[in-house]
Amino acid sequence: MTTTTKLTIPLLPLRGMIVYPTMVLHLDVGREQSVKALEKAMMTDEQVLLVAQKDSAIKEPTSDDLYQMGTIAKVNQMLKLPNGTFRVLVEGLARAEILEHLESKPHFMVEAKQMVDQPMTNSNEQAALTRALMEQFEQYIKLSTKLNKETFDSVTDIEDPARLSDIVASHLSLKLSAKQKILETLAVEERLQQLITFISNEREVLHLERKIGQRVKKSMEKTQKEYYLREQMKAIQKELGDRDGKTGDVAILKEKIMESDMPERILSVALKELDRFEKIPQTSAESSVIRNYIEWLISLPWAKETEDNLKVSHAEKILDEDHYGLEKVKERVLEYLAVQQLTQSLKGPILCLIGPPGVGKTSLAKSIARAIDRKFVRISLGGVKDEAEIRGHRRTYIGAMPGRIMQGMKKAETINPVILLDEIDKMASDFRGDPSSAMLEVLDPEQNSNFSDHFIEETYDLSKVMFVATANNLQTIPRPLLDRMEIISIPGYTELEKQHIARDHLLPKQLAAHGLSKGQLQVREDALLKLIRRYTREAGVRNLERQLATLCRKAxxxxxxxxxxxxxxxxxxxxxxxxxxxxxxxMIEEVDQVGTATGLAYTAAGGDTLAIEVSIVPGKGKLSLTGKLGDVMKESAQAALSYIRSRAEKLEIDPSFHQNNDIHIHVPEGATPKDGPSAGITMATALVSGLTNRAVRKEVGMTGEITLRGRVLPIGGLKEKTLSAHRAGLTTIIIPKDNEKDLEDIPESVRESLTFIAVQHLDEVLEHALVGE
Known part of the structure; x- marks a missing residue:
C-alpha cells in the first residue's frame, strides 16, 4: 500500500450515508458545524473530507462518533435553499484515513492521508471476479423493485474493477456498517469478493420477499384488504422467524404452559386452546376470551405445595401467642396436626367457627395458617347471592371469570392453603341461584377433589385445602351445608379472659399504632376491669379495643x-x-321484685340478660304481650299461663284469676326484636310472682322451656348465657337438668363463682326462685 503526502482538510460528518470515490451526488447540509466546514473548503482548495457517523441519530457528533476512513470530495456547487439549508454538489476523489483530529469548533479540521487502491496482479482472476460481480448484480436488479435496467447499463462500460466495485456498492441496499467496510477495503480483489457475497445474500432476501408477496396475493383474491395486510404480516413472521406480534405471544404462552406443572389432561386442553388462539385473528373477540382462559390455567397452582410444619409444640406456641383462651379450637387444630404427622394422608378438615362478632374467628384462622406454615387466603361470602360467585361464569358470557374459590387458589399460589370462608351464614339466594348449594361441593370432603368451576371447566382438586368457615348464627346456615362442617363454638370471653387479651394483645397493639411506648401509657388493672364492665358490653373484644384506642389518643x-x-x-x-x-x-335488681324475673338469652353478640315483667290489673282476662316478641316467645307465654291455670289451686292462686284480671307481660327494650324457645320458665316464674305477690330473688337468673305439664326442656347456648349472667352479677342460675352435660364447656373461673341449679319441673324452679314458702 502506498500513500500520498499528508494534508490538512475540513471534515463534513454524514448521517446514514457513504460517499465513494468517483461518485457525484447532491447533499443537503443544515448543521452549523457542517456549513462552516463547507465555507472553509470553498475558501481554500474546495476539498472536504466526507466521513460517516457511526450513529446517525446523534445531532452534534464528536470525534469518537465518526469512522476513521472517509472520502476526499470536491465541492463543485453550493446553493442556499429557502429553508436555510445548503444543497451541495460533491464529487468523490479518493479514500482517506484520519490521522489526527486538529479541532472541532467552529468545524472539524483533521490531518488525513490519501489512500491508494491495491490493484489485482492476476488479470484472469480480475476478469473472473468482475464477470461474476456483473452477473450477480444483473440478477439482483431483476429481483429488486428499486433499481431498473438502465442502472445496469450505466455500469457495463466501466472497465476499472476498483471504480466498478465502488459504483455497484453505492447502488446496493446495505447497512451503513457494510458499506463502510467496503470503503475501508483497499484491496480491489477483496472488495469484489465482499460485494459478490453481499449481493448473493441480498438476492436470497429479495427472492423470499417475492415468494411472500406471491403467497399473500393468492390469499388476497378471496379476502378484503384488511385480511391481506394481516396475512402478509403472518407470512413475513413465518419466513423471518419474527417473535413479535401474535407469534411471539403464542411462543411465550406455550413456554409458560410447559413450565406450569399442569396434569396431562389439563396440559392437553391448554395446548389445544393455544392452537385455536394462534389460528383465530387477533382482532376477533374470541381471541381475547381464549387468551384469558389460557392465562387462568397457567396462573392456577396445579402441583406447587408448601411443606406443613407438623410440630405440635410449634403450633401450640403460635396459637397461644396470638390468642388467649379458645382452648377447644386450639385442641382441635393440634389433634389435626398429630393425626397428620402419623398418617401423612388425612384430608384437610373443614372447620366452622361459630360465635358473636369480635371474638377472634378471623384472626384465629390466620393463626392456624401461620402455625402450620401455609398460605392464608380470605374469601368474604357476606351478601353473596349469585351462584356464579362460587362456581364462576361460563366462558360464553362477556366478562366471564372464575368463581371466588378459584380466585382464592390463584392468590394462594399453592394447592394446600388455609382458605377462610368468612360470614358463611350471610349468603343469600335469589333468582340468580343458590350459592350455598354451590358451596356443598366445595365443603364435601368426598367431592371437593373434583371441584368443577364453570369458567375453568376442567375439574380441580381442593382436597388438600384446609377450609375454615366463620359464622355468627348457626340457625341461618342451611342444614345440608352445616352437615359437611365440623362446628366449633366460640361463645365469648369472660372478664378475666378480656383482661388478659387487653393487657397482652390489644393494648400493646394500640400503643404501637399511636406511637406510644409502654412507659408512656400504663393502664392499671382496676381501670382495665372498670373499662370492661362499665364501658363495653359485648361477647368479643372489638369495642374494648376501640376504647383502648381512645385512651391512647387521649394520652x-x-x-x-x-x-x-x-x-x-x-x-x-x-x-x-x-x-x-x-x-x-x-343487670340484677337492687332489691327482690314482685312480677319481675331475670331470664338468660342468646343473641348474635353473645349472651345477654333479659328482664321479664308482669303486671296484674283488674279486668276481663285479657292477655297482652309487648316488647316486640316473636311467635315462639308468645307461645311460651300462653303455655306458661295455661300451666298456671291448671295448677292454680296448688299454687294458692284464685282459680278465676284469668276472668277477673288483665295480664300484661312485657320485655323491656321494646324496639329490639326478641324470640327463642328458652323463656318459658322465666315467664311462668314472673306470672306466679305477680299472681301470688311473692318476690323473685334478684340474684337468680334462669333459662329453659316449659311444657303444659310443667316439665322443663333443655336449651342451647348455655355457655353464652352463663357468661352474660356472670357479667350481669347474678350468682345463681337455674338450668334444665338435661343441660348439665354442657357445664364442662363453661370456663372454670366462671363456674366457681356461680351456683347452678338443675331442674326438671317448674315446681323446682319456683322453689328456688321465689322468696318465702
Missing part, C-alpha cells in the same frame, strides 16, 4: 400538649378520659 394529646412523659390511668381517671360510663355494672 398522645396529653403527651404532646402537656409534655408529660408518663401517664398512668387509674379507675378514678378513667371517667375523666372517657366520660361517664355507658353501662351499669350488673
Amino acid at each position: 398522645a394529646k396529653i403527651h404532646v400538649s402537656e409534655q408529660k412523659k408518663r401517664i398512668v390511668v387509674t379507675e378514678k381517671q378513667l371517667e375523666t378520659l372517657l366520660g361517664k360510663p355507658m353501662f351499669r355494672y350488673g
Whole structure:
C-alpha cells in the first residue's frame, strides 16, 4: 500500500450515508458545524473530507462518533435553499484515513492521508471476479423493485474493477456498517469478493420477499384488504422467524404452559386452546376470551405445595401467642396436626367457627395458617347471592371469570392453603341461584377433589385445602351445608379472659399504632376491669379495643400538649378520659321484685340478660304481650299461663284469676326484636310472682322451656348465657337438668363463682326462685 503526502482538510460528518470515490451526488447540509466546514473548503482548495457517523441519530457528533476512513470530495456547487439549508454538489476523489483530529469548533479540521487502491496482479482472476460481480448484480436488479435496467447499463462500460466495485456498492441496499467496510477495503480483489457475497445474500432476501408477496396475493383474491395486510404480516413472521406480534405471544404462552406443572389432561386442553388462539385473528373477540382462559390455567397452582410444619409444640406456641383462651379450637387444630404427622394422608378438615362478632374467628384462622406454615387466603361470602360467585361464569358470557374459590387458589399460589370462608351464614339466594348449594361441593370432603368451576371447566382438586368457615348464627346456615362442617363454638370471653387479651394483645397493639411506648401509657388493672364492665358490653373484644384506642389518643394529646412523659390511668381517671360510663355494672335488681324475673338469652353478640315483667290489673282476662316478641316467645307465654291455670289451686292462686284480671307481660327494650324457645320458665316464674305477690330473688337468673305439664326442656347456648349472667352479677342460675352435660364447656373461673341449679319441673324452679314458702 502506498500513500500520498499528508494534508490538512475540513471534515463534513454524514448521517446514514457513504460517499465513494468517483461518485457525484447532491447533499443537503443544515448543521452549523457542517456549513462552516463547507465555507472553509470553498475558501481554500474546495476539498472536504466526507466521513460517516457511526450513529446517525446523534445531532452534534464528536470525534469518537465518526469512522476513521472517509472520502476526499470536491465541492463543485453550493446553493442556499429557502429553508436555510445548503444543497451541495460533491464529487468523490479518493479514500482517506484520519490521522489526527486538529479541532472541532467552529468545524472539524483533521490531518488525513490519501489512500491508494491495491490493484489485482492476476488479470484472469480480475476478469473472473468482475464477470461474476456483473452477473450477480444483473440478477439482483431483476429481483429488486428499486433499481431498473438502465442502472445496469450505466455500469457495463466501466472497465476499472476498483471504480466498478465502488459504483455497484453505492447502488446496493446495505447497512451503513457494510458499506463502510467496503470503503475501508483497499484491496480491489477483496472488495469484489465482499460485494459478490453481499449481493448473493441480498438476492436470497429479495427472492423470499417475492415468494411472500406471491403467497399473500393468492390469499388476497378471496379476502378484503384488511385480511391481506394481516396475512402478509403472518407470512413475513413465518419466513423471518419474527417473535413479535401474535407469534411471539403464542411462543411465550406455550413456554409458560410447559413450565406450569399442569396434569396431562389439563396440559392437553391448554395446548389445544393455544392452537385455536394462534389460528383465530387477533382482532376477533374470541381471541381475547381464549387468551384469558389460557392465562387462568397457567396462573392456577396445579402441583406447587408448601411443606406443613407438623410440630405440635410449634403450633401450640403460635396459637397461644396470638390468642388467649379458645382452648377447644386450639385442641382441635393440634389433634389435626398429630393425626397428620402419623398418617401423612388425612384430608384437610373443614372447620366452622361459630360465635358473636369480635371474638377472634378471623384472626384465629390466620393463626392456624401461620402455625402450620401455609398460605392464608380470605374469601368474604357476606351478601353473596349469585351462584356464579362460587362456581364462576361460563366462558360464553362477556366478562366471564372464575368463581371466588378459584380466585382464592390463584392468590394462594399453592394447592394446600388455609382458605377462610368468612360470614358463611350471610349468603343469600335469589333468582340468580343458590350459592350455598354451590358451596356443598366445595365443603364435601368426598367431592371437593373434583371441584368443577364453570369458567375453568376442567375439574380441580381442593382436597388438600384446609377450609375454615366463620359464622355468627348457626340457625341461618342451611342444614345440608352445616352437615359437611365440623362446628366449633366460640361463645365469648369472660372478664378475666378480656383482661388478659387487653393487657397482652390489644393494648400493646394500640400503643404501637399511636406511637406510644409502654412507659408512656400504663393502664392499671382496676381501670382495665372498670373499662370492661362499665364501658363495653359485648361477647368479643372489638369495642374494648376501640376504647383502648381512645385512651391512647387521649394520652398522645396529653403527651404532646402537656409534655408529660408518663401517664398512668387509674379507675378514678378513667371517667375523666372517657366520660361517664355507658353501662351499669350488673343487670340484677337492687332489691327482690314482685312480677319481675331475670331470664338468660342468646343473641348474635353473645349472651345477654333479659328482664321479664308482669303486671296484674283488674279486668276481663285479657292477655297482652309487648316488647316486640316473636311467635315462639308468645307461645311460651300462653303455655306458661295455661300451666298456671291448671295448677292454680296448688299454687294458692284464685282459680278465676284469668276472668277477673288483665295480664300484661312485657320485655323491656321494646324496639329490639326478641324470640327463642328458652323463656318459658322465666315467664311462668314472673306470672306466679305477680299472681301470688311473692318476690323473685334478684340474684337468680334462669333459662329453659316449659311444657303444659310443667316439665322443663333443655336449651342451647348455655355457655353464652352463663357468661352474660356472670357479667350481669347474678350468682345463681337455674338450668334444665338435661343441660348439665354442657357445664364442662363453661370456663372454670366462671363456674366457681356461680351456683347452678338443675331442674326438671317448674315446681323446682319456683322453689328456688321465689322468696318465702
